[in-house]
Amino acid sequence: MMDQVLDEEVDLHNSEEESFFQDIDMLQKHGINVADIKKLKTVGICTIRGIQMSTRKTLCNIKGISEAKVDKIKEAVSKIIEPGFLTALEYGEKRKNVFHISTGSQELDKLLGGGVESMAITEAFGEFRTGKTQMAHTFCVTAQLATPKGYAGGKVILIDTENTFRPERLRDIAERFNVDPDAVLDNVLYARAYTSEHQMELLDYVAGKFHEEGGQFKLLIIDSIMALFRVDFTGRGELADRQQKLAQMLSRLQKISEEYNVAIFITNQMTADPGAAMSFQADPKKPIGGHILAHASTTRISLRKGRGEIRIAKIYDSPDLPENETSFAITGGGVADAKE
Numbered sequence: 022m023m024d025q026v027l028d029e030e031v032d033l034h035n036s037e038e039e040s041f042f043q044d045i046d047m048l049q050k051h052g053i054n055v056a057d058i059k060k061l062k063t064v065g066i067c068t069i070r071g072i073q074m075s076t077r078k079t080l081c082n083i084k085g086i087s088e089a090k091v092d093k094i095k096e097a098v099s100k101i102i103e104p105g106f107l108t109a110l111e112y113g114e115k116r117k118n119v120f121h122i123s124t125g126s127q128e129l130d131k132l133l134g135g136g137v138e139s140m141a142i143t144e145a146f147g148e149f150r151t152g153k154t155q156m157a158h159t160f161c162v163t164a165q166l167a168t169p170k171g172y173a174g175g176k177v178i179l180i181d182t183e184n185t186f187r188p189e190r191l192r193d194i195a196e197r198f199n200v201d202p203d204a205v206l207d208n209v210l211y212a213r214a215y216t217s218e219h220q221m222e223l224l225d226y227v228a229g230k231f232h233e234e235g236g237q238f239k240l241l242i243i244d245s246i247m248a249l250f251r252v253d254f255t256g257r258g259e260l261a262d263r264q265q266k267l268a269q270m271l272s273r274l275q276k277i278s279e280e281y282n283v284a285i286f287i288t289n290q291m292t293a294d295p296g297a298a299m300s301f302q303a304d305p306k307k308p309i310g311g312h313i314l315a316h317a318s319t320t321r322i323s324l325r326k327g328r329g330e331i332r333i334a335k336i337y338d339s340p341d342l343p344e345n346e347t348s349f350a351i352t353g354g355g356v357a358d359a360k361e
Contacts, residue, residue, distance in 0.1 A: 060085050119139050122137045123136045126349040126356050129356065137284045140282055142271070142317060144321045148290075153289075154185045156286075157242050177241075183245060238283055291306045308321070332349055
């Protein structure tokens, strides 16, 4: 009897996943040919919602897709998806698909309302050695662990921009949680990004992978989001160009998180604020990326050093979490609760 119930639950979960990802191949029934569908897939647009999230201009820029074809594709999409409004009650039902991934510290989870949320971008920023990369390493393991609240665990993709990822760290963290280190490492897809353009191209691959293995991947980590933009765009003269490219990338991340119901965790660096000295701020440092990054991140956490291995995390900005702070520890087994 119990097995039957479990099977029914699995079927229900699978049908929910399927309704979440409406495959782009459905367009064939609406007169769009296979060759055009293939062209869309090459740029990482693999779901009906993915087309809905793309502008006509973006679609026209795809090689071999004319304006007339774009109109036809958009028309087909509007027949499949209702482009209209939902009531708040209906949207609330949809939000029930959201899950949280534990940070490894109960106190930090409490601060974040359960952990890092899916369908959202969580940004952690802080100075050197405040635990950003250690958090990223810990998430690679905790994202794979099932929780009593119904989160089943899943795979992780990590994009490393500063060559700070160390697989051996994952082994130590896996041992702390009593899980097989080889299995853990096998479920983390790693890519090293060398330029901001390469970083953007990798997102096409990520979207394709999330689609190919629907529902398998639960987390995308970028450590760190701004490092390559800082290198590729220098000086005030290139700032507008940098911010525009950054905005496109963050918009893509936000869409990926909603389209595939995954959590996105990004780390960011700090910079001295030249204007802060004039306003007598207590802390003249701020996260880089300006307003564009500030508005794109759903929840922002600032990290600072405490005594020894202790770090302090503070909610810097969030749509639904109160401004609060807590301490956690960086241990051999990753992020954990601070022992008093």
